[in-house]
Amino acid sequence: MKCEKYLELISLYIDRELDQDLIDVLEEHLSLCQDCLVFFHTMKKTVTLSRTYYKKKCCRVPKAVSTKIFYHLRLIYKKEQF
Amino acid sequence: MEQSSSKALALLKENELIERAKSRDNAAFEELVKRNQAKIYNLGLKLLGNKEDAADLLQETFINAYYALPKFEGKSAFSTWLYRIATNNAFMKMRKKKIPLVRFETERSDSSREEFSLGMSDWSNDPGAHLRNQELKLLIEKSINALPGKYKTIFVLHDIEGFSTEEISKMLNLSVPAVKSRVHRSRVFLRDKLSSYFQPGVKQGANL
Known part of the structure:
Protein backbone atom coordinates (compact mmCIF):
# COMPACT_ATOMS: atom_id res chain seq x y z
CA MET A 1 0.00 0.00 0.00
CA LYS A 2 1.31 3.49 -0.87
CA CYS A 3 1.79 6.15 1.83
CA GLU A 4 -1.14 8.08 0.36
CA LYS A 5 -3.48 5.22 1.23
CA TYR A 6 -2.26 5.14 4.83
CA LEU A 7 -2.69 8.89 5.14
CA GLU A 8 -6.36 8.56 4.25
CA LEU A 9 -6.78 6.55 7.44
CA ILE A 10 -5.12 9.10 9.71
CA SER A 11 -8.24 11.12 10.60
CA LEU A 12 -10.23 8.01 11.48
CA TYR A 13 -7.28 6.87 13.58
CA ILE A 14 -7.14 10.23 15.41
CA ASP A 15 -10.89 10.02 16.03
CA ARG A 16 -10.65 6.37 17.22
CA GLU A 17 -13.05 5.30 14.51
CA LEU A 18 -10.77 2.86 12.74
CA ASP A 19 -11.36 -0.90 12.88
CA GLN A 20 -8.77 -2.88 14.80
CA ASP A 21 -7.37 -4.69 11.74
CA LEU A 22 -6.70 -1.34 10.06
CA ILE A 23 -5.24 0.09 13.28
CA ASP A 24 -2.72 -2.75 13.25
CA VAL A 25 -1.84 -2.17 9.61
CA LEU A 26 -1.49 1.60 10.10
CA GLU A 27 0.51 1.37 13.31
CA GLU A 28 2.93 -1.02 11.69
CA HIS A 29 3.40 1.40 8.82
CA LEU A 30 3.86 4.37 11.18
CA SER A 31 6.58 2.48 13.02
CA LEU A 32 8.46 2.13 9.74
CA CYS A 33 7.72 5.36 7.89
CA GLN A 34 9.01 8.56 9.47
CA ASP A 35 7.20 10.82 6.97
CA CYS A 36 3.80 9.33 7.71
CA LEU A 37 4.52 9.46 11.45
CA VAL A 38 5.29 13.17 11.14
CA PHE A 39 2.11 13.63 9.11
CA PHE A 40 0.11 11.91 11.85
CA HIS A 41 1.60 14.10 14.62
CA THR A 42 1.15 17.33 12.69
CA MET A 43 -2.45 16.45 11.79
CA LYS A 44 -3.20 15.89 15.47
CA LYS A 45 -1.58 19.20 16.34
CA THR A 46 -3.55 21.01 13.66
CA VAL A 47 -6.74 19.91 15.41
CA THR A 48 -5.41 20.74 18.90
CA LEU A 49 -4.17 24.18 17.84
CA SER A 50 -7.46 25.08 16.14
CA ARG A 51 -9.48 23.89 19.12
CA THR A 52 -7.31 25.72 21.66
CA TYR A 53 -7.41 28.87 19.56
CA TYR A 54 -11.21 28.97 19.43
CA LYS A 55 -11.65 28.01 23.07
CA LYS A 56 -9.74 31.13 24.03
CA LYS A 57 -11.68 33.24 21.57
CA CYS A 58 -15.21 32.59 22.84
CA CYS A 59 -17.27 35.83 22.82
CA ARG A 60 -20.32 37.02 24.75
CA VAL A 61 -23.32 38.15 22.76
CA PRO A 62 -23.28 41.98 22.74
CA LYS A 63 -26.18 43.41 24.73
CA ALA A 64 -27.45 45.42 21.77
CA VAL A 65 -27.62 42.29 19.60
CA SER A 66 -29.59 40.42 22.24
CA THR A 67 -31.98 43.34 22.79
CA LYS A 68 -32.65 43.55 19.05
CA ILE A 69 -33.59 39.87 18.88
CA PHE A 70 -36.10 40.22 21.72
CA TYR A 71 -37.51 43.35 20.09
CA HIS A 72 -38.09 41.47 16.82
CA LEU A 73 -39.54 38.46 18.58
CA ARG A 74 -42.03 40.67 20.39
CA LEU A 75 -43.14 42.18 17.09
CA ILE A 76 -43.74 38.64 15.84
CA TYR A 77 -45.77 37.70 18.93
CA LYS A 78 -47.96 40.75 18.35
CA LYS A 79 -48.48 39.87 14.69
CA GLU A 80 -49.37 36.31 15.65
CA GLN A 81 -52.05 37.52 18.06
CA PHE A 82 -54.05 39.06 15.23
CA MET B 1 -51.15 30.54 26.83
CA LYS B 97 -21.52 36.58 -0.63
CA LYS B 98 -20.31 34.18 -3.32
CA ILE B 99 -18.11 32.31 -0.85
CA PRO B 100 -17.34 28.91 -2.42
CA LEU B 101 -19.17 26.16 -0.54
CA VAL B 102 -17.41 23.04 -1.76
CA ARG B 103 -14.69 24.06 -4.17
CA PHE B 104 -11.12 24.42 -2.89
CA GLU B 105 -9.27 27.37 -4.33
CA THR B 106 -6.18 26.08 -6.09
CA GLU B 107 -3.27 28.30 -5.22
CA ARG B 108 -0.52 26.10 -6.47
CA SER B 109 0.27 26.10 -10.13
CA ASP B 110 3.03 23.49 -10.10
CA SER B 111 1.98 20.12 -11.39
CA SER B 112 4.22 17.98 -9.17
CA ARG B 113 1.64 16.76 -6.70
CA GLU B 114 3.57 15.63 -3.65
CA GLU B 115 1.42 13.63 -1.28
CA PHE B 116 2.69 15.44 1.79
CA SER B 117 5.56 17.60 2.97
CA LEU B 118 8.65 15.49 3.22
CA GLY B 119 11.13 15.88 6.03
CA MET B 120 8.94 18.30 7.97
CA SER B 121 9.79 18.60 11.63
CA ASP B 122 7.29 17.42 14.18
CA TRP B 123 6.32 20.93 15.36
CA SER B 124 6.42 21.48 19.09
CA ASN B 125 4.37 20.08 21.92
CA ASP B 126 2.73 23.01 23.64
CA PRO B 127 -0.23 24.49 21.70
CA GLY B 128 -0.78 27.14 24.40
CA ALA B 129 2.76 28.43 23.93
CA HIS B 130 2.29 28.61 20.17
CA LEU B 131 -0.96 30.47 20.56
CA ARG B 132 0.72 33.31 22.40
CA ASN B 133 2.14 34.08 19.02
CA GLN B 134 -0.04 36.57 17.17
CA GLU B 135 1.25 35.52 13.78
CA LEU B 136 0.12 31.93 14.33
CA LYS B 137 -3.31 33.03 15.60
CA LEU B 138 -3.86 35.05 12.45
CA LEU B 139 -2.69 32.16 10.30
CA ILE B 140 -5.12 29.72 11.98
CA GLU B 141 -8.01 32.13 11.49
CA LYS B 142 -7.03 32.90 7.90
CA SER B 143 -6.57 29.22 7.07
CA ILE B 144 -9.93 28.18 8.51
CA ASN B 145 -11.56 31.05 6.62
CA ALA B 146 -9.92 29.85 3.42
CA LEU B 147 -11.76 26.51 3.67
CA PRO B 148 -14.78 26.25 1.34
CA GLY B 149 -17.99 26.95 3.32
CA LYS B 150 -19.22 23.39 3.74
CA TYR B 151 -15.80 22.08 4.73
CA LYS B 152 -15.35 24.91 7.19
CA THR B 153 -18.75 24.16 8.71
CA ILE B 154 -17.99 20.47 9.07
CA PHE B 155 -14.54 21.16 10.52
CA VAL B 156 -15.96 23.63 13.05
CA LEU B 157 -18.86 21.37 14.05
CA HIS B 158 -16.66 18.29 14.38
CA ASP B 159 -13.29 19.46 15.62
CA ILE B 160 -14.21 22.63 17.48
CA GLU B 161 -17.78 22.09 18.71
CA GLY B 162 -17.32 18.35 19.24
CA PHE B 163 -20.36 17.00 17.34
CA SER B 164 -20.13 13.39 16.15
CA THR B 165 -20.07 12.53 12.45
CA GLU B 166 -23.55 10.99 12.85
CA GLU B 167 -24.95 14.20 14.35
CA ILE B 168 -23.38 16.29 11.59
CA SER B 169 -24.67 13.94 8.90
CA LYS B 170 -28.23 14.50 10.19
CA MET B 171 -27.70 18.23 10.60
CA LEU B 172 -26.44 18.72 7.05
CA ASN B 173 -28.25 15.88 5.25
CA LEU B 174 -25.00 14.21 4.24
CA SER B 175 -23.93 10.59 4.53
CA VAL B 176 -21.62 9.67 7.43
CA PRO B 177 -18.76 8.69 5.05
CA ALA B 178 -19.14 12.06 3.28
CA VAL B 179 -18.82 13.88 6.62
CA LYS B 180 -15.76 11.81 7.60
CA SER B 181 -14.11 12.45 4.28
CA ARG B 182 -14.71 16.20 4.57
CA VAL B 183 -13.33 16.27 8.13
CA HIS B 184 -10.20 14.62 6.80
CA ARG B 185 -9.81 16.89 3.78
CA SER B 186 -10.29 19.99 5.94
CA ARG B 187 -7.60 18.85 8.35
CA VAL B 188 -5.19 18.07 5.51
CA PHE B 189 -5.82 21.53 4.06
CA LEU B 190 -5.26 23.25 7.42
CA ARG B 191 -2.22 21.17 8.28
CA ASP B 192 -0.76 22.15 4.98
CA LYS B 193 -1.39 25.86 5.64
CA LEU B 194 0.03 25.69 9.17
CA SER B 195 3.13 23.88 8.01
CA SER B 196 4.28 27.09 6.33
CA TYR B 197 4.46 28.64 9.83
CA PHE B 198 6.31 25.78 11.46
CA GLN B 199 8.61 25.05 8.54
CA PRO B 200 8.80 28.19 6.41
CA GLY B 201 11.38 26.70 4.07
CA VAL B 202 9.45 23.56 3.23
CA LYS B 203 7.24 23.47 0.19
CA GLN B 204 3.60 22.86 1.06
CA GLY B 205 2.10 19.49 0.29
CA ALA B 206 -0.86 18.98 -2.01
CA ASN B 207 -4.44 18.73 -0.87
CA LEU B 208 -5.17 15.06 -0.62
Missing part, protein backbone atom coordinates in the same frame (compact mmCIF):
# COMPACT_ATOMS: atom_id res chain seq x y z
CA GLU B 2 -50.41 31.82 30.28
CA GLN B 3 -46.99 33.49 30.34
CA SER B 4 -44.44 32.31 32.89
CA SER B 5 -42.39 34.66 35.02
CA SER B 6 -38.74 34.86 34.03
CA LYS B 7 -37.43 34.00 37.51
CA ALA B 8 -39.38 30.75 37.60
CA LEU B 9 -38.27 29.91 34.07
CA ALA B 10 -34.59 30.21 34.89
CA LEU B 11 -34.98 27.17 37.15
CA LEU B 12 -36.73 24.95 34.60
CA LYS B 13 -35.09 22.16 32.64
CA GLU B 14 -34.76 22.61 28.90
CA ASN B 15 -37.37 20.04 27.86
CA GLU B 16 -39.94 21.69 30.13
CA LEU B 17 -39.16 25.06 28.55
CA ILE B 18 -39.53 23.55 25.07
CA GLU B 19 -42.96 22.15 25.90
CA ARG B 20 -44.11 25.53 27.21
CA ALA B 21 -42.60 27.40 24.26
CA LYS B 22 -44.35 25.04 21.85
CA SER B 23 -47.66 26.13 23.37
CA ARG B 24 -46.55 29.71 22.72
CA ASP B 25 -45.43 30.63 26.20
CA ASN B 26 -43.22 33.37 24.79
CA ALA B 27 -41.32 33.94 28.01
CA ALA B 28 -40.30 30.27 27.92
CA PHE B 29 -39.07 30.71 24.34
CA GLU B 30 -37.07 33.75 25.39
CA GLU B 31 -35.45 31.74 28.16
CA LEU B 32 -34.39 29.20 25.49
CA VAL B 33 -32.93 32.06 23.46
CA LYS B 34 -30.99 33.31 26.49
CA ARG B 35 -29.56 29.88 27.20
CA ASN B 36 -28.50 29.14 23.62
CA GLN B 37 -27.64 32.48 22.08
CA ALA B 38 -23.92 32.46 22.94
CA LYS B 39 -23.42 29.09 21.22
CA ILE B 40 -25.08 30.23 18.02
CA TYR B 41 -23.40 33.64 18.04
CA ASN B 42 -19.97 32.05 18.40
CA LEU B 43 -20.80 29.54 15.67
CA GLY B 44 -21.70 32.50 13.44
CA LEU B 45 -18.41 34.23 14.22
CA LYS B 46 -16.49 31.10 13.24
CA LEU B 47 -18.44 30.40 10.07
CA LEU B 48 -18.91 33.93 8.80
CA GLY B 49 -15.87 35.66 10.29
CA ASN B 50 -17.40 38.94 11.43
CA LYS B 51 -19.68 40.31 14.17
CA GLU B 52 -22.32 41.85 11.89
CA ASP B 53 -23.03 38.61 10.03
CA ALA B 54 -22.88 36.62 13.27
CA ALA B 55 -25.49 38.96 14.80
CA ASP B 56 -27.75 38.63 11.72
CA LEU B 57 -27.36 34.87 11.77
CA LEU B 58 -28.28 34.75 15.44
CA GLN B 59 -31.45 36.76 14.90
CA GLU B 60 -32.53 34.81 11.80
CA THR B 61 -31.88 31.50 13.55
CA PHE B 62 -34.10 32.30 16.53
CA ILE B 63 -36.85 33.77 14.38
CA ASN B 64 -36.81 30.62 12.21
CA ALA B 65 -36.71 28.51 15.38
CA TYR B 66 -39.75 30.35 16.77
CA TYR B 67 -41.83 29.51 13.70
CA ALA B 68 -40.48 25.95 13.39
CA LEU B 69 -40.70 25.02 17.07
CA PRO B 70 -44.17 23.38 16.90
CA LYS B 71 -42.56 20.86 14.50
CA PHE B 72 -39.61 20.11 16.80
CA GLU B 73 -40.00 16.47 17.83
CA GLY B 74 -37.12 16.18 20.25
CA LYS B 75 -35.34 13.50 18.20
CA SER B 76 -32.12 15.44 18.65
CA ALA B 77 -30.99 17.82 21.38
CA PHE B 78 -32.55 21.27 21.09
CA SER B 79 -29.12 22.85 20.57
CA THR B 80 -28.40 20.40 17.72
CA TRP B 81 -31.68 21.40 16.11
CA LEU B 82 -30.69 25.07 16.45
CA TYR B 83 -27.28 24.37 14.92
CA ARG B 84 -29.04 22.79 11.97
CA ILE B 85 -31.10 25.94 11.39
CA ALA B 86 -28.06 28.14 11.94
CA THR B 87 -25.81 26.23 9.52
CA ASN B 88 -28.47 26.34 6.80
CA ASN B 89 -28.77 30.08 7.32
CA ALA B 90 -24.99 30.39 7.22
CA PHE B 91 -24.87 28.55 3.87
CA MET B 92 -27.44 30.98 2.46
CA LYS B 93 -25.31 33.93 3.60
CA MET B 94 -22.19 32.35 2.11
CA ARG B 95 -23.99 31.84 -1.22
CA LYS B 96 -25.09 35.47 -1.23
Whole structure:
Protein backbone atom coordinates (compact mmCIF):
# COMPACT_ATOMS: atom_id res chain seq x y z
CA MET A 1 0.00 0.00 0.00
CA LYS A 2 1.31 3.49 -0.87
CA CYS A 3 1.79 6.15 1.83
CA GLU A 4 -1.14 8.08 0.36
CA LYS A 5 -3.48 5.22 1.23
CA TYR A 6 -2.26 5.14 4.83
CA LEU A 7 -2.69 8.89 5.14
CA GLU A 8 -6.36 8.56 4.25
CA LEU A 9 -6.78 6.55 7.44
CA ILE A 10 -5.12 9.10 9.71
CA SER A 11 -8.24 11.12 10.60
CA LEU A 12 -10.23 8.01 11.48
CA TYR A 13 -7.28 6.87 13.58
CA ILE A 14 -7.14 10.23 15.41
CA ASP A 15 -10.89 10.02 16.03
CA ARG A 16 -10.65 6.37 17.22
CA GLU A 17 -13.05 5.30 14.51
CA LEU A 18 -10.77 2.86 12.74
CA ASP A 19 -11.36 -0.90 12.88
CA GLN A 20 -8.77 -2.88 14.80
CA ASP A 21 -7.37 -4.69 11.74
CA LEU A 22 -6.70 -1.34 10.06
CA ILE A 23 -5.24 0.09 13.28
CA ASP A 24 -2.72 -2.75 13.25
CA VAL A 25 -1.84 -2.17 9.61
CA LEU A 26 -1.49 1.60 10.10
CA GLU A 27 0.51 1.37 13.31
CA GLU A 28 2.93 -1.02 11.69
CA HIS A 29 3.40 1.40 8.82
CA LEU A 30 3.86 4.37 11.18
CA SER A 31 6.58 2.48 13.02
CA LEU A 32 8.46 2.13 9.74
CA CYS A 33 7.72 5.36 7.89
CA GLN A 34 9.01 8.56 9.47
CA ASP A 35 7.20 10.82 6.97
CA CYS A 36 3.80 9.33 7.71
CA LEU A 37 4.52 9.46 11.45
CA VAL A 38 5.29 13.17 11.14
CA PHE A 39 2.11 13.63 9.11
CA PHE A 40 0.11 11.91 11.85
CA HIS A 41 1.60 14.10 14.62
CA THR A 42 1.15 17.33 12.69
CA MET A 43 -2.45 16.45 11.79
CA LYS A 44 -3.20 15.89 15.47
CA LYS A 45 -1.58 19.20 16.34
CA THR A 46 -3.55 21.01 13.66
CA VAL A 47 -6.74 19.91 15.41
CA THR A 48 -5.41 20.74 18.90
CA LEU A 49 -4.17 24.18 17.84
CA SER A 50 -7.46 25.08 16.14
CA ARG A 51 -9.48 23.89 19.12
CA THR A 52 -7.31 25.72 21.66
CA TYR A 53 -7.41 28.87 19.56
CA TYR A 54 -11.21 28.97 19.43
CA LYS A 55 -11.65 28.01 23.07
CA LYS A 56 -9.74 31.13 24.03
CA LYS A 57 -11.68 33.24 21.57
CA CYS A 58 -15.21 32.59 22.84
CA CYS A 59 -17.27 35.83 22.82
CA ARG A 60 -20.32 37.02 24.75
CA VAL A 61 -23.32 38.15 22.76
CA PRO A 62 -23.28 41.98 22.74
CA LYS A 63 -26.18 43.41 24.73
CA ALA A 64 -27.45 45.42 21.77
CA VAL A 65 -27.62 42.29 19.60
CA SER A 66 -29.59 40.42 22.24
CA THR A 67 -31.98 43.34 22.79
CA LYS A 68 -32.65 43.55 19.05
CA ILE A 69 -33.59 39.87 18.88
CA PHE A 70 -36.10 40.22 21.72
CA TYR A 71 -37.51 43.35 20.09
CA HIS A 72 -38.09 41.47 16.82
CA LEU A 73 -39.54 38.46 18.58
CA ARG A 74 -42.03 40.67 20.39
CA LEU A 75 -43.14 42.18 17.09
CA ILE A 76 -43.74 38.64 15.84
CA TYR A 77 -45.77 37.70 18.93
CA LYS A 78 -47.96 40.75 18.35
CA LYS A 79 -48.48 39.87 14.69
CA GLU A 80 -49.37 36.31 15.65
CA GLN A 81 -52.05 37.52 18.06
CA PHE A 82 -54.05 39.06 15.23
CA MET B 1 -51.15 30.54 26.83
CA GLU B 2 -50.41 31.82 30.28
CA GLN B 3 -46.99 33.49 30.34
CA SER B 4 -44.44 32.31 32.89
CA SER B 5 -42.39 34.66 35.02
CA SER B 6 -38.74 34.86 34.03
CA LYS B 7 -37.43 34.00 37.51
CA ALA B 8 -39.38 30.75 37.60
CA LEU B 9 -38.27 29.91 34.07
CA ALA B 10 -34.59 30.21 34.89
CA LEU B 11 -34.98 27.17 37.15
CA LEU B 12 -36.73 24.95 34.60
CA LYS B 13 -35.09 22.16 32.64
CA GLU B 14 -34.76 22.61 28.90
CA ASN B 15 -37.37 20.04 27.86
CA GLU B 16 -39.94 21.69 30.13
CA LEU B 17 -39.16 25.06 28.55
CA ILE B 18 -39.53 23.55 25.07
CA GLU B 19 -42.96 22.15 25.90
CA ARG B 20 -44.11 25.53 27.21
CA ALA B 21 -42.60 27.40 24.26
CA LYS B 22 -44.35 25.04 21.85
CA SER B 23 -47.66 26.13 23.37
CA ARG B 24 -46.55 29.71 22.72
CA ASP B 25 -45.43 30.63 26.20
CA ASN B 26 -43.22 33.37 24.79
CA ALA B 27 -41.32 33.94 28.01
CA ALA B 28 -40.30 30.27 27.92
CA PHE B 29 -39.07 30.71 24.34
CA GLU B 30 -37.07 33.75 25.39
CA GLU B 31 -35.45 31.74 28.16
CA LEU B 32 -34.39 29.20 25.49
CA VAL B 33 -32.93 32.06 23.46
CA LYS B 34 -30.99 33.31 26.49
CA ARG B 35 -29.56 29.88 27.20
CA ASN B 36 -28.50 29.14 23.62
CA GLN B 37 -27.64 32.48 22.08
CA ALA B 38 -23.92 32.46 22.94
CA LYS B 39 -23.42 29.09 21.22
CA ILE B 40 -25.08 30.23 18.02
CA TYR B 41 -23.40 33.64 18.04
CA ASN B 42 -19.97 32.05 18.40
CA LEU B 43 -20.80 29.54 15.67
CA GLY B 44 -21.70 32.50 13.44
CA LEU B 45 -18.41 34.23 14.22
CA LYS B 46 -16.49 31.10 13.24
CA LEU B 47 -18.44 30.40 10.07
CA LEU B 48 -18.91 33.93 8.80
CA GLY B 49 -15.87 35.66 10.29
CA ASN B 50 -17.40 38.94 11.43
CA LYS B 51 -19.68 40.31 14.17
CA GLU B 52 -22.32 41.85 11.89
CA ASP B 53 -23.03 38.61 10.03
CA ALA B 54 -22.88 36.62 13.27
CA ALA B 55 -25.49 38.96 14.80
CA ASP B 56 -27.75 38.63 11.72
CA LEU B 57 -27.36 34.87 11.77
CA LEU B 58 -28.28 34.75 15.44
CA GLN B 59 -31.45 36.76 14.90
CA GLU B 60 -32.53 34.81 11.80
CA THR B 61 -31.88 31.50 13.55
CA PHE B 62 -34.10 32.30 16.53
CA ILE B 63 -36.85 33.77 14.38
CA ASN B 64 -36.81 30.62 12.21
CA ALA B 65 -36.71 28.51 15.38
CA TYR B 66 -39.75 30.35 16.77
CA TYR B 67 -41.83 29.51 13.70
CA ALA B 68 -40.48 25.95 13.39
CA LEU B 69 -40.70 25.02 17.07
CA PRO B 70 -44.17 23.38 16.90
CA LYS B 71 -42.56 20.86 14.50
CA PHE B 72 -39.61 20.11 16.80
CA GLU B 73 -40.00 16.47 17.83
CA GLY B 74 -37.12 16.18 20.25
CA LYS B 75 -35.34 13.50 18.20
CA SER B 76 -32.12 15.44 18.65
CA ALA B 77 -30.99 17.82 21.38
CA PHE B 78 -32.55 21.27 21.09
CA SER B 79 -29.12 22.85 20.57
CA THR B 80 -28.40 20.40 17.72
CA TRP B 81 -31.68 21.40 16.11
CA LEU B 82 -30.69 25.07 16.45
CA TYR B 83 -27.28 24.37 14.92
CA ARG B 84 -29.04 22.79 11.97
CA ILE B 85 -31.10 25.94 11.39
CA ALA B 86 -28.06 28.14 11.94
CA THR B 87 -25.81 26.23 9.52
CA ASN B 88 -28.47 26.34 6.80
CA ASN B 89 -28.77 30.08 7.32
CA ALA B 90 -24.99 30.39 7.22
CA PHE B 91 -24.87 28.55 3.87
CA MET B 92 -27.44 30.98 2.46
CA LYS B 93 -25.31 33.93 3.60
CA MET B 94 -22.19 32.35 2.11
CA ARG B 95 -23.99 31.84 -1.22
CA LYS B 96 -25.09 35.47 -1.23
CA LYS B 97 -21.52 36.58 -0.63
CA LYS B 98 -20.31 34.18 -3.32
CA ILE B 99 -18.11 32.31 -0.85
CA PRO B 100 -17.34 28.91 -2.42
CA LEU B 101 -19.17 26.16 -0.54
CA VAL B 102 -17.41 23.04 -1.76
CA ARG B 103 -14.69 24.06 -4.17
CA PHE B 104 -11.12 24.42 -2.89
CA GLU B 105 -9.27 27.37 -4.33
CA THR B 106 -6.18 26.08 -6.09
CA GLU B 107 -3.27 28.30 -5.22
CA ARG B 108 -0.52 26.10 -6.47
CA SER B 109 0.27 26.10 -10.13
CA ASP B 110 3.03 23.49 -10.10
CA SER B 111 1.98 20.12 -11.39
CA SER B 112 4.22 17.98 -9.17
CA ARG B 113 1.64 16.76 -6.70
CA GLU B 114 3.57 15.63 -3.65
CA GLU B 115 1.42 13.63 -1.28
CA PHE B 116 2.69 15.44 1.79
CA SER B 117 5.56 17.60 2.97
CA LEU B 118 8.65 15.49 3.22
CA GLY B 119 11.13 15.88 6.03
CA MET B 120 8.94 18.30 7.97
CA SER B 121 9.79 18.60 11.63
CA ASP B 122 7.29 17.42 14.18
CA TRP B 123 6.32 20.93 15.36
CA SER B 124 6.42 21.48 19.09
CA ASN B 125 4.37 20.08 21.92
CA ASP B 126 2.73 23.01 23.64
CA PRO B 127 -0.23 24.49 21.70
CA GLY B 128 -0.78 27.14 24.40
CA ALA B 129 2.76 28.43 23.93
CA HIS B 130 2.29 28.61 20.17
CA LEU B 131 -0.96 30.47 20.56
CA ARG B 132 0.72 33.31 22.40
CA ASN B 133 2.14 34.08 19.02
CA GLN B 134 -0.04 36.57 17.17
CA GLU B 135 1.25 35.52 13.78
CA LEU B 136 0.12 31.93 14.33
CA LYS B 137 -3.31 33.03 15.60
CA LEU B 138 -3.86 35.05 12.45
CA LEU B 139 -2.69 32.16 10.30
CA ILE B 140 -5.12 29.72 11.98
CA GLU B 141 -8.01 32.13 11.49
CA LYS B 142 -7.03 32.90 7.90
CA SER B 143 -6.57 29.22 7.07
CA ILE B 144 -9.93 28.18 8.51
CA ASN B 145 -11.56 31.05 6.62
CA ALA B 146 -9.92 29.85 3.42
CA LEU B 147 -11.76 26.51 3.67
CA PRO B 148 -14.78 26.25 1.34
CA GLY B 149 -17.99 26.95 3.32
CA LYS B 150 -19.22 23.39 3.74
CA TYR B 151 -15.80 22.08 4.73
CA LYS B 152 -15.35 24.91 7.19
CA THR B 153 -18.75 24.16 8.71
CA ILE B 154 -17.99 20.47 9.07
CA PHE B 155 -14.54 21.16 10.52
CA VAL B 156 -15.96 23.63 13.05
CA LEU B 157 -18.86 21.37 14.05
CA HIS B 158 -16.66 18.29 14.38
CA ASP B 159 -13.29 19.46 15.62
CA ILE B 160 -14.21 22.63 17.48
CA GLU B 161 -17.78 22.09 18.71
CA GLY B 162 -17.32 18.35 19.24
CA PHE B 163 -20.36 17.00 17.34
CA SER B 164 -20.13 13.39 16.15
CA THR B 165 -20.07 12.53 12.45
CA GLU B 166 -23.55 10.99 12.85
CA GLU B 167 -24.95 14.20 14.35
CA ILE B 168 -23.38 16.29 11.59
CA SER B 169 -24.67 13.94 8.90
CA LYS B 170 -28.23 14.50 10.19
CA MET B 171 -27.70 18.23 10.60
CA LEU B 172 -26.44 18.72 7.05
CA ASN B 173 -28.25 15.88 5.25
CA LEU B 174 -25.00 14.21 4.24
CA SER B 175 -23.93 10.59 4.53
CA VAL B 176 -21.62 9.67 7.43
CA PRO B 177 -18.76 8.69 5.05
CA ALA B 178 -19.14 12.06 3.28
CA VAL B 179 -18.82 13.88 6.62
CA LYS B 180 -15.76 11.81 7.60
CA SER B 181 -14.11 12.45 4.28
CA ARG B 182 -14.71 16.20 4.57
CA VAL B 183 -13.33 16.27 8.13
CA HIS B 184 -10.20 14.62 6.80
CA ARG B 185 -9.81 16.89 3.78
CA SER B 186 -10.29 19.99 5.94
CA ARG B 187 -7.60 18.85 8.35
CA VAL B 188 -5.19 18.07 5.51
CA PHE B 189 -5.82 21.53 4.06
CA LEU B 190 -5.26 23.25 7.42
CA ARG B 191 -2.22 21.17 8.28
CA ASP B 192 -0.76 22.15 4.98
CA LYS B 193 -1.39 25.86 5.64
CA LEU B 194 0.03 25.69 9.17
CA SER B 195 3.13 23.88 8.01
CA SER B 196 4.28 27.09 6.33
CA TYR B 197 4.46 28.64 9.83
CA PHE B 198 6.31 25.78 11.46
CA GLN B 199 8.61 25.05 8.54
CA PRO B 200 8.80 28.19 6.41
CA GLY B 201 11.38 26.70 4.07
CA VAL B 202 9.45 23.56 3.23
CA LYS B 203 7.24 23.47 0.19
CA GLN B 204 3.60 22.86 1.06
CA GLY B 205 2.10 19.49 0.29
CA ALA B 206 -0.86 18.98 -2.01
CA ASN B 207 -4.44 18.73 -0.87
CA LEU B 208 -5.17 15.06 -0.62
